[in-house]
Amino acid sequence: MFKFLRSLLSKGQPQPEHYLPAVQQAPTEIVVEGMLPLVLTKHLNWHNGFPIPNWSAIYSWLDTITEESKKRTAYRDCERAWLLHFAAALGADCRLSESENAMVLSSAEPNVVKAKLAFMERTLKSISSMLNGLAEIPVDGKDVLIVFDEQDDYYRYVFCYYPEDGEFAQSSGMYISAGCCHFVTVKGDLTQMEPTIVHEMTHACLAHLHLLPRWVDEGLAVNVEKN
Numbered sequence: 001m002f003k004f005l006r007s008l009l010s011k012g013q014p015q016p017e018h019y020l021p022a023v024q025q026a027p028t029e030i031v032v033e034g035m036l037p038l039v040l041t042k043h044l045n046w047h048n049g050f051p052i053p054n055w056s057a058i059y060s061w062l063d064t065i066t067e068e069s070k071k072r073t074a075y076r077d078c079e080r081a082w083l084l085h086f087a088a089a090l091g092a093d094c095r096l097s098e099s100e101n102a103m104v105l106s107s108a109e110p111n112v113v114k115a116k117l118a119f120m121e122r123t124l125k126s127i128s129s130m131l132n133g134l135a136e137i138p139v140d141g142k143d144v145l146i147v148f149d150e151q152d153d154y155y156r157y158v159f160c161y162y163p164e165d166g167e168f169a170q171s172s173g174m175y176i177s178a179g180c181c182h183f184v185t186v187k188g189d190l191t192q193m194e195p196t197i198v199h200e201m202t203h204a205c206l207a208h209l210h211l212l213p214r215w216v217d218e219g220l221a222v223n224v225e226k227n
Contacts, residue, residue, distance in 0.1 A: 024084055024087060024095060024096060025084070026081060026084035026085040026087070026088055027040065027077075027081045027084070028040060028041045029041075030074055030077050030078055030081060032065060032070055032073075032074050033070075035064065035065065038058065038061045038074075038078070040053075040058075040078065040081050040082070040085075043057045043058055044082075044085060047160040048156040048157065048159065048160060049089055049156065050086065050089050050156070050157050050160065051082060051085045051086055051089060052160060052179075053078075053082050053179060053180070055178075055179030055180060058078055062074055062075055062078070071140075072139060072140055075140050075141055076140075076141060076142060078180075079103065079141050079142060079144065079180055080096070080098075080103070082180065083096050083103060083105050083144065083146075084096055086105060086146065087105055090105070090107070090148070090149070090153070091107070091149075093107040093149075094106065094107045094149075095107070095113075097110075097113045097114075097117060098117070098142065099117040099118075099120070099121055100121065101120065101121060101124055101137070101142055101143060102116075102117050102120035102121060102142055102143045102144075102145070103142045103143070103144045103145070104116050104117055104120075104144075104145045104147065105144075105145070105146045105147065106145075106146075106147035106187065107147075107149055107187070108147060108187055108190070112190070116145060116147075116190060119194065119197075120143050120145070120197065120201075123197060123198050123201055124137055124143075124201060124205070126224075127198075127201060127202050127205050127224055128205070130224055130227065131202075131205065131206070131220065131224070134206060134209065134220075135202075135205040135206060136205060136206075136208050137205060138204055138205070138207070141180060141181075143183070143197075143201060143204075144180065144181070144182035144183065145182070145183045145184075145185070145193075145197070146182060146183070146184045146185075147184075147185055147186070147187050147190065148184065148185070148186050148187065149186075149187050150186070151172070151186050154172075154184065154185070154186050157184065158171075158174060158176070158184060161176055161178055172185060172186050172188075172189035172192060172193075173185030173186070173189055173192060173193040173196055174196070175196055175200040181200075181204070183196065183197055183200070195225050198224060198225045199221045199222070199224070199225040200221075202220060202221040202224045202225065203217060203221050206220060206221075
């Protein structure tokens with residue numbers, strides 16, 4: 001499987017949505033009133049043709065923002081800007097769409113993207129309802145789903161997060177917890193990705209509890225996923 005990955009390198013009801021303008025330009029900097037802007041392009045590292053932000057540097061800049069509401073807005077601006085750079089890397093057909101708590105980057109038909117956004121919104125509400133009193137919806141960023149058209153592109157991207165040595169099983173979707181946590185999958189496997197989305201969203205909604213031992217957290221996530 002490792003050799004295979006190496007070879008790739010050589011070659012319900014929808015919630016209200018807030019789609020971005022028809023012309024989606026990737027910003028070069030993030031501006032917050034009264035502060036020096038973050039020049040985002042200085043903190044984008046390109047691996048296998050995809051932008052990988054230096055999130056440590058971005059978080060350091062965000063930590064200088066003292067007003068929590070401005071910090072949350074700036075963080076989402078950083079997420080959005082990164083995804084617009086990612087969209088440019090994927091091609092002209094790829095677009096960024098978002099709802100209140102989710103962002104989807106995909107070239108899929110609008111009705112498909114709309115359904116995925118609605119699913120992610122319903123999932124958050126379901127987790128909050130099922131784990132009432134325990135779950136807390138994260139307020140900083142949105143849940144991010146990146147959908148690749150081709151499996152080759154998917155593997156070229158996820159390879160950036162694999163260790164240098166080892167053998168790795170094939171996959172059609174995964175949750176990447178590095179930097180800005182996000183889901184990645186291939187267009188034809190969107191439905192298969194849904195259980196993973198439910199599972200990992202549950203972990204995110206329970207993160208504030210710092211549950212120990214870890215099997216308690218995992219058990220709750222598995223139970224929500226199956227229901």
